[in-house]
Amino acid sequence: MLLDDIDAAISTDNGSLVLHYQPLKKLPDLDKPPLFFEALVRMKSGKRIVPASNFITAVLHNPSLAMRLDEWVLRSVAAQMRTDDFRYAVNVTPASLHQPEFLHLVKDIFEDIPKNRLVIEVIETHQLHEEAIACVRALNERFCTYLDDVGEGFSNLRAIANLSVSGLKIHGRYISRMSAYKKHRAIVGGIFDICRNVQLECVCEWVETPLEVEAVSLMAAHYPFLKLYLQGYEIGRPEAR
Secondary structure (H helix, E strand, O other), X not given: OHHHHHHHHHHHOOOOEEEEEEEEEEOOXXXXXXXXXXXXXXXXXXXXXXXXXXXXXXXXXOHHHHHHHHHHHHHHHHHHHOOOOOEEEEEEOHHHHOOOOHHHHHHHHOOOXXXXXXXXXXXXXXXXXXXXXXXXXXXXXXXXXXXXXXXXOOOOHHHHHHOOOOEEEEOHHHHHOOOOOHHHHHHHHHHHXXXXXXXXXXXXXXXXXXXXHHHHHHHHOOOXXXXXXXXXXXXXXXXXX
């Protein structure tokens, strides 16, 4: 039923689909206003706001709907970007990346947007084939691309080596356990090393408490040339505009 509602919301643009924007802040500028946001799709259901986590898995198993949702989000973000000067990150699904016309669609939607203002986040819930890898590489030549949820699923060392991306987003599971587990700290430190050595941007997700800000900040002190962003409730909650 929810997928039918999403399909109808895209077809009619009836206002049931909305975007919330969560800030990312760069270390050491956590006390400054955010200049970078991730667009997160939400579904209105009566008086409730349903997060993407409640329906994205089902959407990902429906390639046609996934591509239509991607296009709706991209066009909505492009419209927002024309009203301000902020940087935005947008998730795209494997279904879109495997379509030859997707690259041209993104270029057309964002033709007047400077390269560094748009970040395409690659959701690797399914292993990417050669055509999708080529699409990611081409997108990164025109915009910026991030590999999302690094450390989970197919977002592993092979993906990091094969995909030409601008940055890595560390899965929040490792960030939330840094203070308690040495192995998690070592994994985060290893990803920091990769990003520093090959000049990639890095994002730590699920930064939800002051303790997690402290843990990341202490480790980041050993990587002075790393371009590092923090994202999570302690940095800022997603909000509608």
